[in-house]
Amino acid sequence: MEGVSFDALLWLSFGGPEGPADVRPFLENVTRGRGVPPERLDEVEQHYQHFGGVSPINRLNREAIAAVEAELAGQGVKLPVYFGNRNWHPMAEDTLGKMLADGVQRALVFPTSAYGGYSACRQYDEDIERARAAVGAASDEQQAPELVKLRQFFDHPLFIDSFADATRQALASLPDGARLVFTAHSVPVSADKAAGPPSEGGGRYSKQVAEASRLVAEAVGVAEYDVVWQSRSGPPQIPWLDPDIVDHIEALHEQGVTAVAVCPIGFVSDHLEVIWDLDNEAAEKAGELGMAFARVATPNSDPRFAQLVVELVREHTEGVTPRKLSDFTAAGCTVNGAPCAPLCCEPVKRPAR
Ligand SMILES: CC1=C(CCC(=O)O)c2cc3nc(cc4[nH]c(cc5[nH]c(cc1n2)c(C)c5CCC(=O)O)c(CCC(=O)O)c4C)C(CCC(=O)O)=C3C
Ligand SMILES: [Fe+2]
Incomplete structure (x- = not known):
């Protein structure tokens, strides 16, 4: 079995506010151009403020990343893990800038969603594209790192x-x-x-x-x-x-x-x-x-989740055979934010309402 070498793993997630003042700007980021009515935003803002304006998502991601780092080390896989989000800090583009500065040329990306579809898969491709464009534009000499997204795992x-x-x-x-x-x-x-x-x-x-x-x-x-x-x-x-x-x-x-x-x-x-x-x-x-x-x-906090991520990584680095329990196509694995296939999970135009 052949493997391909990578310099890093980018943990790519949704992001969430970490204090009361973050909530509104976070919600604006999530819903920009998506035709979500302001009344709905007000309602969701209250859900977040109920928890002191702090979403658990960033903490949960950091905990999962620590578990994955331990699992990688335990399995002898040398791969630094970076954390970036779509909608809140650390933003994917800032993280990718850091990766570039650290000399990363090629990285795997783990999106924190198991499924296909626009919101669950294709939008993470868009994040990858946006982050690469942001760091590519910021430096004339260097190219953005190549980013290979790991596959959907709903049937792993x-x-x-x-x-x-x-x-x-x-x-x-x-x-x-x-x-x-x-x-x-x-x-x-x-x-x-x-x-x-x-x-x-x-x-x-x-x-x-x-x-x-x-x-x-x-x-x-x-x-x-x-x-x-x-x-x-x-x-x-x-x-x-x-x-x-x-x-x-x-x-x-x-x-x-x-x-x-x-x-x-x-x-x-x-x-x-x-x-x-x-x-x-x-x-x-x-x-x-x-x-x-x-x-x-x-x-998230089950040790099997970290094992799953490392196994998906090893499908690439060591040619480990993908394990799946369904006959559905293994999809979602693309390079530099390309869609799985032409017109796959095309964003649907949302009315401005
Ligand atoms: C399929 C799917 C997943 C699962 C896949 C995945 O995990 O990626 C997911 C995850 C999440 N969704 C999240 C939060 C939000 N989603 C919103 C809005 C929307 N979600 C959508 C879909 C999905 N969302 C859609 C079609 C919209 C309408 C706007 C649009 O067309 O894009 C809004 C706006 C307010 C509202 O109207 O609810 C918020 C705040 C958080 C973070 C929670 C936290 O902070 O802990 C997470 C993990
Ligand atoms: Fe959502």
């Missing part, structure tokens, strides 16, 4: 096993007959239709979320479960993937369900959408209805 056994164990634990904490419900970040229906290469017929994001959910349910031996969505944004007249988790809990209650385990399959860590939209809103709804509620832990 280490990702599925981590969620499966956490799901077993959540179910064990609930009375018999609890309903298992998977949830992922909603996206506009038009964005999901445009997800994947046109030849695939669209829906790459929702199909992958459904497949990861199926794999976890199968691993825990649950035959009946639901896949629903959360954290809908955008103007109300634009259709997004539904049902919403909170509405779904009500519907389950009406069907006589008395306990629910909610597995945030669409996320790798306990960031704000998880601790607010699930641990507060969904849990509160369940409480109001007298339903028992358990939220399944995300993989």
Whole structure:
């Protein structure tokens, strides 16, 4: 098996505010040009201010990076890890500037999302392109480092096993007959239709979320479960993937369900959408209805998550055979922010509302 050598690993994430004054500018960064109504922004600002204006996401990323550094060292892989974000400091372009100054010529990139689709995959390609353009433009002589993005991992056994164990634990904490419900970040229906290469017929994001959910349910031996969505944004007249988790809990209650385990399959860590939209809103709804509620832990702090990242790295550096539990195409691995295929996950024009 042949490997290719790299100088560094760039951990590329979403970013989040680290104090009350960061919240509004962070939200402006996230929603620039995306047609999100100001009322929605005001509402989300309150979610962040509820936690003192601090999103857990940067801390969780730093913890995961420390675990990956230890795992790399343990496996004898010499690769410094850098951290950059799309929407908040450290910004990807600043980090890439630092990498260039440190002499990095070629790096792997780990995006903190397991899935395909515009928001979960292609937008990280855009971040890579933007960061490279920023550092390329800043120096006449030097070229931006080459950046190779690691593949989507929604069907990797280490990702599925981590969620499966956490799901077993959540179910064990609930009375018999609890309903298992998977949830992922909603996206506009038009964005999901445009997800994947046109030849695939669209829906790459929702199909992958459904497949990861199926794999976890199968691993825990649950035959009946639901896949629903959360954290809908955008103007109300634009259709997004539904049902919403909170509405779904009500519907389950009406069907006589008395306990629910909610597995945030669409996320790798306990960031704000998880601790607010699930641990507060969904849990509160369940409480109001007298339903028992358990939220399944995300993989971020599971040692298998660091192992997963290192294994994805070794697919490149040592030609390790990719492990996958589904028949879906292994996608997402591209160079310098190129799309997976022509017109793959094309951004859909958002109305200014
Ligand atoms: C698919 C998907 C993921 C999963 C893939 C991945 O993980 O990348 C994800 C993750 C995240 N989304 C996050 C935060 C936000 N997302 C927003 C808005 C939006 N998300 C979208 C989709 C997704 N988002 C979309 C289609 C929008 C509408 C605007 C647009 O078309 O782009 C807004 C604006 C306010 C609002 O309306 O909610 C915020 C603040 C955070 C950080 C949380 C923290 O701080 O801890 C994380 C990890
Ligand atoms: Fe989001």
